[in-house]
Amino acid sequence: MILALAITGLFVLPDPWRLVVLVCAMLIEVGEVFFWIRFLRRYRVTTGAEGLIGQRAQVIEALAPPGPLRVRVHGEIWNARSAAALDAGEPVRVAAIEGLTLVVEPDR
Numbered sequence: 001m002i003l004a005l006a007i008t009g010l011f012v013l014p015d016p017w018r019l020v021v022l023v024c025a026m027l028i029e030v031g032e033v034f035f036w037i038r039f040l041r042r043y044r045v046t047t048g049a050e051g052l053i054g055q056r057a058q059v060i061e062a063l064a065p066p067g068p069l070r071v072r073v074h075g076e077i078w079n080a081r082s083a084a085a086l087d088a089g090e091p092v093r094v095a096a097i098e099g100l101t102l103v104v105e106p107d108r
Contacts, residue, residue, distance in 0.1 A: 002028050052094050056107055059090045071104060080104045 006025030010018055052073055060077065061070035062085075069080040071092060080102040086092060092104040 049097050052097060052102065055094050057092050057094060057102070057104060059086050059088050059092060059104075062086055062088050069104065071102060073102070078102050082106075 009021035057071040057073040060072050071080045082104045091107040093107040095105045096103040
């Protein structure tokens with residue numbers, strides 16, 4: 001809306017007011033950009049493997065409790081390990097990531 005007013009003012013207003021409207025519109029736009037940059041820095045990026053920490057998962061295969069496991073997180077199958085003995089179908093929570101192996105704990 002500010003941009004539309006600035007363009008309209010550029011063609012309609014007399015000469016000294018054109019510059020005033022254009023400068024005001026530019027200041028408002030620059031202020032808006034700085035506002036959004038500051039606002040969006042509050043949120044952490046939760047993509048990649050780091051975003052899995054704290055997520056819920058389900059054990060789909062327990063090989064030799066408390067040995068290696070296979071868990072499903074967001075539709076993906078991951079290798080996992082746990083200190084506690086877990087059976088297939090149990091809900092777990094991702095506590096850490098070590099390489100391509102998730103460290104999980106029971107989610108009861």
